[in-house]
Amino acid sequence: MEVKKAKSAGFCFGVKKAMETVYQQIEQNQGKPIYTFGPLIHNEEVVKELKSKGVEVVDTVEELKNLKEGIVIIRSHGVSKDIYKIMEENGIECVDATCPFVKRIHKIVEKESAVGKQIIIIGNDGHPEVEGIKGWSSTPAIVVEKEAEALEFSCKSDEKICIVSQTTFNYNKFQELVEIFEKKGYDISVVNTICNATEERQTEAKKIAAEADVMIVIGGTHSSNTRKLYEICKNECENTHFIQTLGDLNLDLPKSVRLVGITAGASTPNNIIEEVQNYVRINF
Numbered sequence: 132m133e134v135k136k137a138k139s140a141g142f143c144f145g146v147k148k149a150m151e152t153v154y155q156q157i158e159q160n161q162g163k164p165i166y167t168f169g170p171l172i173h174n175e176e177v178v179k180e181l182k183s184k185g186v187e188v189v190d191t192v193e194e195l196k197n198l199k200e201g202i203v204i205i206r207s208h209g210v211s212k213d214i215y216k217i218m219e220e221n222g223i224e225c226v227d228a229t230c231p232f233v234k235r236i237h238k239i240v241e242k243e244s245a246v247g248k249q250i251i252i253i254g255n256d257g258h259p260e261v262e263g264i265k266g267w268s269s270t271p272a273i274v275v276e277k278e279a280e281a282l283e284f285s286c287k288s289d290e291k292i293c294i295v296s297q298t299t300f301n302y303n304k305f306q307e308l309v310e311i312f313e314k315k316g317y318d319i320s321v322v323n324t325i326c327n328a329t330e331e332r333q334t335e336a337k338k339i340a341a342e343a344d345v346m347i348v349i350g351g352t353h354s355s356n357t358r359k360l361y362e363i364c365k366n367e368c369e370n371t372h373f374i375q376t377l378g379d380l381n382l383d384l385p386k387s388v389r390l391v392g393i394t395a396g397a398s399t400p401n402n403i404i405e406e407v408q409n410y411v412r413i414n415f
């Protein structure tokens with residue numbers, strides 16, 4: 132029997148980098164208070180482990196304002212410009228683990244809004260990444276997620292518009308929304324800032340699930356990207372299991388099983404993936 136693990140399973144490049152940054156900081160700054168602004172990733176185990184190593188989570192801007200010492204690590208989602216200012220004013224050391232793909236959006240938004248363009252962000256309003264992007268526009272940015280919002284939009288006919296996207300937004304939906312804006316006849320520049328990590332993970336999962344007799348999807352039950360992976364795999368492979376950790380795996384594999392596929396959501400740590408992979412390899 133063969134076990135095939137998706138290369139794109141688990142953390143994307145930006146999250147991996149942020150994780151490495153935190154561990155580096157722990158090593159280099161023994162005894163200094165270290166914080167992350169918001170949980171580093173949506174995985175309770177990881178947040179707990181970091182806490183055990185002394186890394187606390189600062190959840191709100193108010194809490195951040197009250198900090199008077201220590202290091203604050205910015206997670207891969209990035210933050211608005213104000214957050215950097217608050218830290219600077221309070222003498223807090225900032226370690227920036229913003230994903231470079233998100234940083235690129237900040238730069239575009241800062242530059243384009245500075246020359247007077249209206250910024251439109253295609254994404255989910257309220258998502259931390261989108262909140263961060265908004266905070267780089269010198270004039271209020273507009274967030275559009277649904278067709279109705281795009282249809283409703285209007286501005287002065289001579290106004291210039293710059294459209295960017297949240298990195299994890301669906302490409303087809305982005306295209307549809309952009310077309311609505313284009314049809315309105317405004318002067319629009321569109322920068323596709325979607326990161327293909329999510330899409331790559333889904334495409335690879337689909338491919339493996341199509342060949343596999345059994346498919347295992349690892350991730351948090353609340354993680355929407357893991358749920359999506361599960362749906363994609365289940366469509367290709369009836370025998371698909373959704374687990375959070377090895378403890379949830381209840382496998383009884385018949386002899387006829389030739390290929391077991393494994394993939395994992397974006398916030399699943401590598402050690403959990405490996406544990407599952409080794410277990411399947413050794414026991415079947």
Ligand code: F3S
Pocket residue numbers: 143144145146207208230231232233298299326327328329
């Ligand atoms: Fe990950 Fe950065 Fe893309 S955080 S999903 S690699 S934008």
